[in-house]
Amino acid sequence: MYDFDLTEAQSQLQERARELSDGPIRERAAEVDRTESYPWDTVKQLVDSGFMGMTIPVEYGGLGLSYFDVVLVVEQVARNCGITARIVVDANMGGVGAVMKYGTPDQKKTVAGYVLEGDKPAILITEPDAGSDATGMSTTAERVDGGYILNGTKYWITGGGVSHVHLVFAQVVEDGVKQGIQGFLAYRDKTDGLRIGERHRTMGLRGIPETYIHFENMFVPEEDVVRPPGEARRGFAGLMDAYNGQRVGAGMVAHGIAQGALEVAVDRVKSREQFGRPLAEFQGLQWMLADMQIGLTASRGLLYQAAQRLSPAGFPERQLAAQAKVFAAENAIRVTNDALQLFGAQGYNRALPLERMVRDARMFTIGGGTAQMLRNQVASTLLGMKLPQTRDGWLAEVDHAR
Numbered sequence: 001m002y003d004f005d006l007t008e009a010q011s012q013l014q015e016r017a018r019e020l021s022d023g024p025i026r027e028r029a030a031e032v033d034r035t036e037s038y039p040w041d042t043v044k045q046l047v048d049s050g051f052m053g054m055t056i057p058v059e060y061g062g063l064g065l066s067y068f069d070v071v072l073v074v075e076q077v078a079r080n081c082g083i084t085a086r087i088v089v090d091a092n093m094g095g096v097g098a099v100m101k102y103g104t105p106d107q108k109k110t111v112a113g114y115v116l117e118g119d120k121p122a123i124l125i126t127e128p129d130a131g132s133d134a135t136g137m138s139t140t141a142e143r144v145d146g147g148y149i150l151n152g153t154k155y156w157i158t159g160g161g162v163s164h165v166h167l168v169f170a171q172v173v174e175d176g177v178k179q180g181i182q183g184f185l186a187y188r189d190k191t192d193g194l195r196i197g198e199r200h201r202t203m204g205l206r207g208i209p210e211t212y213i214h215f216e217n218m219f220v221p222e223e224d225v226v227r228p229p230g231e232a233r234r235g236f237a238g239l240m241d242a243y244n245g246q247r248v249g250a251g252m253v254a255h256g257i258a259q260g261a262l263e264v265a266v267d268r269v270k271s272r273e274q275f276g277r278p279l280a281e282f283q284g285l286q287w288m289l290a291d292m293q294i295g296l297t298a299s300r301g302l303l304y305q306a307a308q309r310l311s312p313a314g315f316p317e318r319q320l321a322a323q324a325k326v327f328a329a330e331n332a333i334r335v336t337n338d339a340l341q342l343f344g345a346q347g348y349n350r351a352l353p354l355e356r357m358v359r360d361a362r363m364f365t366i367g368g369g370t371a372q373m374l375r376n377q378v379a380s381t382l383l384g385m386k387l388p389q390t391r392d393g394w395l396a397e398v399d400h401a402r
Helices: 008-037 042-049 067-078 082-090 095-102 105-116 235-273 283-308 317-343 345-350 354-365 370-384 395-400
Strands: 123-124 140-144 146-158 165-174 177-187 194-200 208-222
Touching: 008 042, 008 067, 008 082, 008 354, 042 082, 042 370, 067 082, 067 235, 067 283, 082 194, 082 354, 095 165, 095 235, 105 165, 105 177, 123 146, 140 395, 146 165, 146 177, 146 194, 146 395, 165 208, 165 235, 177 235, 235 283, 235 317, 235 354, 283 317, 317 354, 317 370, 345 354
Parallel strands: 123 165, 140 165
Antiparallel strands: 140 146, 146 208, 165 177, 194 208
């Protein structure tokens, strides 16, 4: 059973997020997109509002809140700015969740310190030749005395050049033999051999950099290894469980963008007349709005469930997280496009937020697991089948080592 009735504290949290979103976040959103600049001033406001590191345990300076609390905030923020909402997700889910679950006390303390001051940790998985097939990555971590030497290249790294904390995934090599994928912490300001590369010029979500990151004989000491205790294959499966939280967060960003687009569209049809009648009286437009609302109600329900239904490890359950992200992301594309359509040529104008919302929503069927790969994941479990084998035969093992 799921309970979507908010406590008084959650209602207050949601309202604070809405006020910040409808105020300074909305005011900055278009400029951040136009200039493709990271919104450091907005991040400061997120810090002051307590929205960075909400899930960090109290003993490390955070609020110790739940994933459900986080999505309530993300939904409100994304209504006006998908970029800022993504920052909130990365400061509370994904890499943060992995470290807070599996990290050592020193690792937790260090990462919490960065996040609570405004850092958005980056997760480094994707490579030029390893996207959906993450286990095909070629970045290596060679075992040496006291730690590991990393070499390789990652790309499409969200926050490259602005993030200080990096959770890096690499193939461990000992005596020339691959031992499995392991997680490593690297810090931009104190890890030699980590180099920020070229920035990708993106269609949407332009205010947060997506870059290459290169490792050139980067030494990571043993104390910066992040590995679930007792797990085979160097802990990759357990760390990827933490990524389910990231998927729920990404789905909620897409949903929130779409919710904002619907709100703009409703204001439009209520205030404008054509052929001597308010647009709101035209049945065809009413049906478009109704379909938009139905889709948003469904995606909100899936995302709220996914944020509440946790695995034994304490992360959003894998199958529901995948379903919620697929539905919310695809629905967001439909809703934002329909909202723009209701404005006609004016919706295509950069003076309004809709064209930005259309561009921003498009990312979420790609990043964090494509809609097609997540469908494969859902179907494989439904049918009791394994996913296709990768070149080294690990993908099926990772997907079923839960």
